[in-house]
Amino acid sequence: MRLLAASLLLSLTIAYVSAQSSQKVNQCTNTATSAIPNLCSQTDAECQGALQQIGNCLTKCATGTNQSDAYVLNCVKITCTTPNKTVQNWLNSYIKCIHLVNLSFSILLLAIFTLAF
Numbered sequence: 589m590r591l592l593a594a595s596l597l598l599s600l601t602i603a604y605v606s607a608q609s610s611q612k613v614n615q616c617t618n619t620a621t622s623a624i625p626n627l628c629s630q631t632d633a634e635c636q637g638a639l640q641q642i643g644n645c646l647t648k649c650a651t652g653t654n655q656s657d658a659y660v661l662n663c664v665k666i667t668c669t670t671p672n673k674t675v676q677n678w679l680n681s682y683i684k685c686i687h688l689v690n691l692s693f694s695i696l697l698l699a700i701f702t703l704a705f
Contacts (some may be wrong), residue, residue, distance in 0.1 A: 613686060616682060616685035619685070620682040624678075635674055636676040638672035642670055642675055645664070645667055661683070661686060661687060663685060665683060
């Protein structure tokens with residue numbers, strides 16, 4: 589009976605933590621998206637081009653055959669780069685935000701599992 593109660597509690601906690609993680613990922617995405625209009629000046633064609641290139645790369649990574657979070661994050665880290673410092677810093681901030689959410693989620697799940705059993 590105790591094992592059943594612990595399993596139920598673990599399942600509920602995982603569902604709650606997963607929902608919180610999804611909200612944090614959405615918050616990262618919303619923050620990054622809201623920064624785009626002010627990222628490049630209208631007259632900076634090089635910056636606009638770099639932003640377009642990164643956007644295409646992000647789309648390519650997200651629409652591949654393997655769309656797991658780990659694959660997409662790794663694809664973005666490896667292939668989505670630009671010499672434009674402004675755009676690259678923006679992308680690095682977004683990657684860092686997403687990575688921290690995924691990392692903290694994984695560690696929290698491990699901790700919950702360890703405590704439950």
